[in-house]
Amino acid sequence: MAQNIPYLGPINGGLREGTSIYIQGTIPKHITRFFINLICGESESSDIALHFNPRFDGWDKVVFNTCQNGSWGSEDKIHKMPFRKGEHFEMVIIVTLQGYEIKVNGIDFHTFQHRIPMEQVRGLQIAGDVSIQTINFIGPGGYPGGDMGISQFVFKPVPYSNNIPGGMFPKRTIVIRGMVPYGADRLSINFLVSRSRDIAFHMNPRLREGIVVRNSMIGGNWGQEEREMSMNPFMEGQQLCVSAFKSFLSVPQMSIRCGNQRFKVFVNGQHLFDFFHRWQSFNEIDMLEIEGDVQISYIHF
Template structure:
């Protein structure tokens, strides 16, 4: 049974206020994915990427939507107890009573924020991003999922989290069937997360990790909803290998949301199975 290492697991339904570590600290190329709901009675909430898990430390990025009649989103930083100059937009991407998905992408310039797949703002770095090693969430929002991808130190001795991204960029609601090249191929500690829902009346679907243009499939994941089976296999040299079907519980059920986290072993080209783990989440 595949057991995710520290920091790999998403945080589900955290109590607010929430403070948690970002393993290995932030660096360019990482992303943070947050899913939640905006209550009808909300006044404001905040997301801080900060230097340390303690109160009063420096904040590299402060994200603060305010619902006060002049709805706006405020961006800022705090150093040595002093807030910097505010940046703000009156384009409010959040709606009361609605669910949201936001991604904070860390790049060379700063923190690029997207909400529900739409770019909102880029806040340039004011504090060296390598100092930022904690996430704090406060206020009135209801948070359901927090995921971090690209974590751990540059030597790769620890994994930081997961997020539905490809080459650092999230892919929202891709058309199915869908095919994309994995930049650099699968390798040790590279993680891919596929998040979706099994619609009512669904029969089956598949996720394939293919080997270049050869037609070989290193890992074939085939949930068969009506049959209540989860088939795993590989396809090598024009032939299917021996199926694996044994599972203690079928994680793919009609009407259920899921995410599938797949971690590379570095042995794909030799057709070794890729470990996977399935999580339920609340939409």
């Protein structure tokens, strides 16, 4: 859903190390400047812990700063522009102990060192020449109470294949978000044992059929399918993403959590289904593959 600009909203629970803020939007063709502020309150007069201010003024640059008690600090000026006029963008702000790591379209841009403690941040403010479609806050590990995770910002079409750093272990959560085109048929998310290519957990949303099939393939043989589920968040046409990708649908944020007996799958925080381990040494599961009709925005380990 598109956000009205100017935008001013709370960050429930505040910030801590490992929190990520995912922002998806579009830069208009006739842009002058816009800004994104992390503020120490919920009003426009609050102190600003992070001021992120792209300026298209003939000497394109991005200005970083803070503001305390109405007084601006010294500017950090980055004389390069990660945004393009008239184009869609995806941006992530990652909170670390040192500062705010900024990624734009999957590329590291700049780290702004903390001048105000992250614990004081309570809100997000966006204003200026920009259109915002998505604002999403991801806690450490992508799951309430989870450990700090690792994010891979992919921004490329599948097939996607990569190692899972450290493999799977109890309470580990992987968060996946992406885009599904209209007319999509199916996609698959596989958790594999790389040494044998066995698929310990195969999840296969079949969009036109309105089902999500779960299975495993061990020793070259598929096991028994599981299909029962009370809801299907992947059904075609569920939510229109009003952006430069107008022909795409938004995939709900999916969290896949490993337990001692099963995988637990959540969509937008709601429990979807469990899949009991068929590969008993689940710590050997060390690869994630995604195929089919989907484009991945980010993967958070």
